[in-house]
Amino acid sequence: MSVDSAAPSQSGFTWWSRSGLTPFSFVLWLTLGLMALLIIYPLGLAIVYEYDNIVASFHSLVDGPLSRTVPTVILNTLIVVFGATAIALLIGSILAWINERSDASLGFIGQLLPLCALIVPPVAGVIGWAVLLDPRAGLANFALRNLLEHFGITMRTGPFNIYTMWGLVIITSLYTVPYVFLVVSAALQRVDPAMEEASRTGGAGPIKTMMRVTLPAIRPALAASLLLGVISGLSLFSVPAVLGGGARIDVISVYIFRLLQSYPAQTGPAITLSIGLLALVQILLVLQNLVTRPGRNAAISGKGFRATPVRLGKLRWIAYAVAVLYLLATAVLPILGLLLVSLQPFWTPAVNFSTLTLANFSFVLFENRQTVSALINSVTLGFIVASFNMLVTGAFALHFARNGKARKLADILTGIPATIPHTVIGVAFILAFSREPLRIYGTTAILLLAYIVMTLSYAARAAASAAASIGGELSEASRVSKASDMKTLWRISLPLAMPGLVAGWIMVFVHTVGEVTASAFLSGTHNPVIGRVLLDLWNFGNFPQVASLALVITAISASLVGLMLFITRRSQRLTTS
């Protein structure tokens, strides 16, 4: 930076200025390059190191000892992922349509919906449901049994059992809905309602209009959310890890994890399956691109519209009910379940209100060394990862705001992690970083690197949209007001982009603190983080502590998301006044 501003103005083209590089942009490119390396290097290295094992694993997968279990695991995975995605696609699209097109606009709930999976980390949600619907000790099941007893029906277990395929599918789908909702809402906002109105005036009813006009117009969005759902479903680890044990249902991410945990670790099959997983996602990406090839869907025009809402009449209450039910299911009920368990000395379905205690919270927060250091580690890592990623992607987006080529290249680079299931990242990091030259397995450093990679896409997307909201003339005005490009970045672009960057920071932080997949793979007794410790406590049966810890991270996430809503709303008010 000092070189840049102190350079004599007439020294002619230096190598820097000829190539369009300033020292600052050089540093940016270097950082981005290193981050790209961080994506490619572990996977490549893992494949190189494990080459022999990979080859050997083909044998064991095809007709060796694993050939009996793996097909079942794959089948289970497909059922869970596609089942959950299908349900999420249905619920998410309906909610999006209600919110965008009907007179039952959801208002505040509509804003909360996409944030559900952030407010309540999936791992907390699934544990909450497990304590509600455990066939024996589930709080909701117990209440239902008492209710049924009044009607003369007596049951020892049930009526519901969360540890089933249905349980897996439905809980997974709950946390896929927000992706669908966001993508489909955005698409609906861009479809010209005039098309729909033309269909309505042409004599087609609302249902027919939806089937014939609206759905085809948003087909690319549906394909995109299908893909998003599948990717997130494939790497969703917390739901199968919590429920799969009791249900004796293995899905691929948990199966790979267990391959690595077994003694001796079966690294070959683990990485082979990971590569298969990665390949599947990439194939789906290609398919999605084929479906959404531009030109085939000419319906979208650029402006924001306000459609005349479709009048639902009495159906409106059903619409509200669907939305409220969804909120209950993702947030309210699981939190309630967690709360009841966390306040008891031990988990019993018959809540004795006279023995409620805060002891579990104080134990988790202050006494238990494992949970305390997990909390400290997770929060610290979240802080560093969010700050680093937003700093790099923010500086990049702002600095290259007027350089389309640089932005496109950065978009591609930073978009890669979003297409890699977290399981794959976990496996690759374990295998690549357990030996020289970078032997960091078991340290917080490996978690740091993994989290940086995994949240890079979120960070980049948030930074890009924050930068895009600043007009180019504002920074140009600063340049002609005798400010260098660094000073312009610091005094003009950065403050203006700040609300967007802070929102991005919070997103990354919350994702990091609630992360389970890579944490399960990479964290241990020496570098505990919340995601891993939650699973361990669950497996050891320390249920009140699990519940308290889950509530603690839910509280952290919820308050930060609240802050995010506050900041973005306030900055909207500022810019529109």
Place this chain on the structure above:
Amino acid sequence: MVSAPRVSVRNLTKVYRTRRGAHVALDNVSLDIDPAEFVVLLGPSGCGKTTLLRCIAGLEEPDSGEILIDGKVVFSSKAGIYVPPEKRHLSMVFQSYALWPHMSVLENVIYPIRNSGKPQREAARRAQDALDKVGLGKYAAAYPGQLSGGQQQRVALARAIVSGDGLVLFDEPLSNLDAKVRERLRLELLSLQSQIGFAAVYVTHDQTEALALANRIAVMDVGTVAQIGAPEEIYDHPVSRYVADFVGSANELEGTVVGTGDALRVRTAFGELKSANFPKSIAEGQKVSVMIRPEHCDVAADANIDNRITGRLVRSLYLGAVRQHFLETEGGELLITTQAPVTANADGNLTVTCPPLRVHVFAQGT
């Protein structure tokens, strides 16, 4: 020219390369601007006015040519020199005002002074001065979002003049404002310029604004300067039909030269017209374009004057300051403007004349 020009643009070429191909936005443009001179770049949309301004400011890098500011080379493709905007010692006013919404009005104006290394106290004093000059002294603590469009534009003006640079660039600064505010700000701008004495390059596509503000007008055609000169010169002696057409309104017709000499005789649909306003290169028998401005036609009093045109008076419009009249002649429609009302004679006809000096003749195709 006694003193050295403030800005010298020499053979400037700028090509935009897009996916659809190359677009030559500036084609070998040369232009000199003297200190304290007010030059207006006038031209239709897309002709490269903004591009030229941005090249001078250093926001855009030209492909070839040279730019000198106060005799110092700030861009030269040959010598490989490109001085960034912050070191060119100029200011710019943007069409969108480009006030920074997160800074107060005073902070907006202080920013450029601070950047040129002045201490905070002096900067604040000068900024307050500048705000007083544009009549916004009371609003120093306000934020841009709380000001009206006209007030915001005044802040932008204050921000541009405050650092005392010898050169201020304006890109259609008044185009977002209503006519009344625009006229007032125009006057304020002129008085500021004469007080402070900066050279101004001012982009607009409003010809009235150009004529009102400019010491010299540069009329631009796509990527090139078609003519540069004082407003009167551009108005009275346009070098091409393009310029004549763009500045002021005009009656246009085709003709053939039938006699040369001190005055040209041209056969047109309106009959034979005498012109004393034509390029030297015009020869007998040549096909030419003839242009007559509506306000240069007089209602004929004397039967002996040249260039008599008679037509039926079909409509008169009262426009306040002037009156517009449409004459239907055998050769087509003629538009004239007068101060006083006119009356047609008994058969509804009116005869007008136009002095030969006011009949412009151009070679065809210019």
